[in-house]
Amino acid sequence: MPAARTDGRLLAVSDLHVSYAENRAIVQELKPYAPGDWLLVAGDVADRLEDIGWALRLLAGRFERVVWAPGNHELWTPRGDPPELRGVARYEHLVGLCRELGVVTPEDPYPLWEGPGGPVRVAPLFLLYDYTFLPPGLASKEEALEYARGTGVVCTDEYLLHPDPYPSREAWCRARVAATERRLADQAADGVPLVLVNHYPLVREPTDVLWFPEFAQWCGTSATRDWHRRFPTAAMIYGHLHIPRVTWYDGVRFEEVSLGYPREWKRRPPRDRLLREVLP
Secondary structure, three states: OOOOOOOOOEEEEEOOOOOOHHHHHHHHOOOOOOOOOEEEEOOOOOOOHHHHHHHHHHHHOOOOEEEEOOOOHHHOOOOOOOOOOOHHHHHHHHHHHHHHHOOEOOOOOOOEEOOOOOOEEEEEOOOOOOOOOOOOOOOOHHHHHHHHHHHOOOOOHHHHOOOOOOOOHHHHHHHHHHHHHHHHHHHHOOOOOEEEEOOOOOOOHHHHHOOOHHHHHHOOOHHHOOHHHHOOEEEEEEOOOOOOEEEEEOOEEEEEOEOOOHHHHOOOOOOOOOOEEEEO
């Protein structure tokens, strides 16, 4: 890994979805604002391994350091995407790809940002979801899925995100939450504030603005609802919702940093900059 820099900025983005030509063109033009800039990528780079590799290789060659947390799309097993790995095997393949490119993953030591606004430790997380963000009035995963099927709003994860060798996505989520919680508790002992980077928000409230509330069940887990209070958190960076904005919970900044699909970002007012500044 390169040595820590004392200049530059800590930047973030997510949901690049470079399989869309318009998005790929945007990513092709992404560059640091200044020498020493780091880039945090909060998942959903692409669906297919070739596209994921293309984007991360490009970004790793331009930024001082790239930190990646997986989204649900990277974990899909699309037909005809060799070697068609499923579940944990696909995730481990992605971790191996990132390490070849020098990209930091949730399986690596959390890097220390010592530039402006630091020091903070950047913690990329891989937690998944467990169907506990239930639509109002529903009491179980079964009821929530039945309701979603009735409205036609069913996440593609139900068909392409396989949990192998775990028996379910929520079982995989529970294992990831337990392991990550232990690691964050150990890390917090040194008192350095954390920038938590996860594809999903750590609290349910950001999903309250979804047009289709039934989609919230694929957006996180209630097991992390107090992590921003339990651990010394400077900021929480996430994506997935395709609703870029800043909210605050218990004095902690939560920032959704997604690009999203062309049909979504083309409707928004133009941004001066796609990359969101986390620090300073």
